[in-house]
Amino acid sequence: NNDHNNGLGAGSSDDQRFSEGESELTLTNRQGHPVTDNQNLRTVGRRGPTTLENYDFLEKISHFDRERIPERVVHARGAGAHGYFEAYGKVGNEPVAKYTRAKLFQEAGKRTPVFVRFSSVIHGGHSPETLRDPRGFAIKFYTEDGNWDLVGNNLKIFFIRDAIKFPDMVHAFKPDPVTNIQSNERFFDFVSNSPEATHMVTFLFSPWGIPANYRQMQGSGVHAYKWVNADGQAILVKYHWEPLQGVKNLTAGEAEKIQGTNFNHATQDLYEAIERGDYPEWELSVQLMTDNEHPELDYDPLDPTKLWDPEQFPFLKVGKMVLDRNPINYFAEVEQVAFGTGVLVDGLDFSDDKLLQGRTFSYSDTQRHRVGTNYLQLPINAPKKHVATNQRDGQMTYEVDLAPGQNPHVNYEPSSLGGLQEAPQRGKEHEPLYNDRLVRQQIDRTNDFAQAGATYRSLDEVERADLIANLGGALAECKDVIRNRMVEHFTKADPEYGANVAKAIEEALAKRASMHSGITSQNGDAMEAAAELGH
Numbered sequence: 001n002n003d004h005n006n007g008l009g010a011g012s013s014d015d016q017r018f019s020e021g022e023s024e025l026t027l028t029n030r031q032g033h034p035v036t037d038n039q040n041l042r043t044v045g046r047r048g049p050t051t052l053e054n055y056d057f058l059e060k061i062s063h064f065d066r067e068r069i070p071e072r073v074v075h076a077r078g079a080g081a082h083g084y085f086e087a088y089g090k091v092g093n094e095p096v097a098k099y100t101r102a103k104l105f106q107e108a109g110k111r112t113p114v115f116v117r118f119s120s121v122i123h124g125g126h127s128p129e130t131l132r133d134p135r136g137f138a139i140k141f142y143t144e145d146g147n148w149d150l151v152g153n154n155l156k157i158f159f160i161r162d163a164i165k166f167p168d169m170v171h172a173f174k175p176d177p178v179t180n181i182q183s184n185e186r187f188f189d190f191v192s193n194s195p196e197a198t199h200m201v202t203f204l205f206s207p208w209g210i211p212a213n214y215r216q217m218q219g220s221g222v223h224a225y226k227w228v229n230a231d232g233q234a235i236l237v238k239y240h241w242e243p244l245q246g247v248k249n250l251t252a253g254e255a256e257k258i259q260g261t262n263f264n265h266a267t268q269d270l271y272e273a274i275e276r277g278d279y280p281e282w283e284l285s286v287q288l289m290t291d292n293e294h295p296e297l298d299y300d301p302l303d304p305t306k307l308w309d310p311e312q313f314p315f316l317k318v319g320k321m322v323l324d325r326n327p328i329n330y331f332a333e334v335e336q337v338a339f340g341t342g343v344l345v346d347g348l349d350f351s352d353d354k355l356l357q358g359r360t361f362s363y364s365d366t367q368r369h370r371v372g373t374n375y376l377q378l379p380i381n382a383p384k385k386h387v388a389t390n391q392r393d394g395q396m397t398y399e400v401d402l403a404p405g406q407n408p409h410v411n412y413e414p415s416s417l418g419g420l421q422e423a424p425q426r427g428k429e430h431e432p433l434y435n436d437r438l439v440r441q442q443i444d445r446t447n448d449f450a451q452a453g454a455t456y457r458s459l460d461e462v463e464r465a466d467l468i469a470n471l472g473g474a475l476a477e478c479k480d481v482i483r484n485r486m487v488e489h490f491t492k493a494d495p496e497y498g499a500n501v502a503k504a505i506e507e508a509l510a511k512r513a514s515m516h517s518g519i520t521s522q523n524g525d526a527m528e529a530a531a532e533l534g535h
């Protein structure tokens with residue numbers, strides 16, 4: 001929505017609004033004053049000094065000084081595109097209304113506009129796109145009922161299952177606070193003490209940890225959410241995106257080659273494909289599970305470190321997404337877009353997944369800091385439907401949420417003086433019953449290793465060899481205590497997995513030792529000291 005920029009409408013050089021020689025292309029400042037000299041500061045004489053009443057210059061430079069906002073604390077590097085989601089009107093072969101009343105899914109062929117942002121996680125806004133890292137896959141659906149954000153990743157599971165661990169996890173994965181260097185030792189120090197991460201690490205250190213680009217990458221909501229139907233009945237649901245371009249991942253060696261020449265290959269790939277009309281598409285499937293504890297399973301359905309076996313809980317197609325338009329401005333759209341797991345529409349609900357519940361506070365909290373109090377008024381974040389709230393003011397208030405006919409004096413509810421009214425209830429409310437003690441305890445059935453083993457065995461030979469070599473190399477950089485604990489975890493997952501990692505560590509250590517002895521004999525004491533420190 002750029003209406004405010006073009007609000008004066010099209011004009012020509014003989015338009016009354018323009019002085020002689022001016023047109024719509026005439027440079028102005030933000031106050032609308034024509035800028036007659038954009039090359040020279042105003043100075044006392046040709047050789048200065050400058051004067052402080054130089055309003056055009058001060059405005060220009062002080063806006064420039066504020067061009068950056070804080071990066072996202074995670075997922076800072078990303079790329080985005082616009083498109084649409086088209087519903088199939090069914091979930092598998094059943095009418096979707098049986099399970100959810102969410103309007104966007106109901107009718108076959110119904111299109112909902114979307115904005116998608118893909119990202120990597122740990123490093124900053126201009127880091128290489130070849131790094132071993134989960135990839136973010138976040139979708140904003142601008143539905144007729146307001147926005148729905150599905151903030152997922154490429155992999156179908158996560159490192160941890162409790163939100164209270166997230167800040168520590170991110171600190172361990174990010175660079176050292178003293179040296180500003182990322183290290184495998186910090187990563188595996190945390191992971192070895194968080195056995196629930198063994199499954200995710202098994203994906204991450206295989207080629208699945210380096211998707212070749214964003215177009216050939218899967219997506220997943222990871223958590224169990226809920227669908228709610230018109231009778232208020234709920235069912236657990238997981239969302240998965242499958243790229244119709246196929247899936248492509250990189251081995252460590254392939255990624256190194258790309259990184260040697262291009263830090264932007266994934267952003268470039270997405271942008272160029274859309275520019276040439278080769279629009280990427282993903283099909284959305286769901287897995288459904290009745291909403292109870294499922295004591296027959298060896299895991300908890302709410303545990304985000306676990307896959308739901310697709311044999312038992314088949315992937316049911318519900319629609320597809322097409323990305324067909326690049327952003328006009330990276331900052332206004334991709335940088336300022338703000339997704340959150342709390343952003344749901346009628347017919348969609350949360351589950352009690354403890355990671356999901358912690359996320360739901362974190363996103364809008366960080367966005368009020370990162371983008372600003374009124375971030376939801378920005379065109380990329382505002383719903384494409386009417387908004388009528390009694391929220392007023394705050395930094396950068398861009399407009400007032402007034403409904404047509406609303407008494408502008410009444411910024412509260414309830415009122416008899418022409419203010420806003422509550423909406424009628426849509427269907428029956430989903431009202432789960434809780435009756436338990438308030439505790440700090442982890443879930444039963446943590447079963448941290450069985451699925452890691454199954455995932456290890458499901459990899460093909462090339463993927464498994466890459467996984468083992470990558471883990472061997474990375475763990476050789478870690479202290480014994482960390483290395484040994486990781487080997488224990490992998491052994492519990494699958495004895496062959498553990499034995500292969502142990503062997504790969506030994507090989508990597510031997511290689512490092514021979515490299516270091518070669519270097520020290522040439523370069524003397526300094527290099528020897530560095531080698532002892534593990535560099």
Ligand code: HEM
Binds near residue numbers: 118220363
């Ligand atoms: C971004 C927190 C787990 C996917 C972010 C941001 C925060 C955050 C603060 C920056 C948001 C912004 O500045 O706009 C958390 C917390 C988590 C968690 C506290 C766990 C307790 C996850 C999980 C996933 C995920 C499990 C995947 C399912 C993403 C994505 C983004 C993101 C895709 C980038 C969104 C964008 O493109 O703007 N997260 N996160 N996060 N997170 Fe999480």
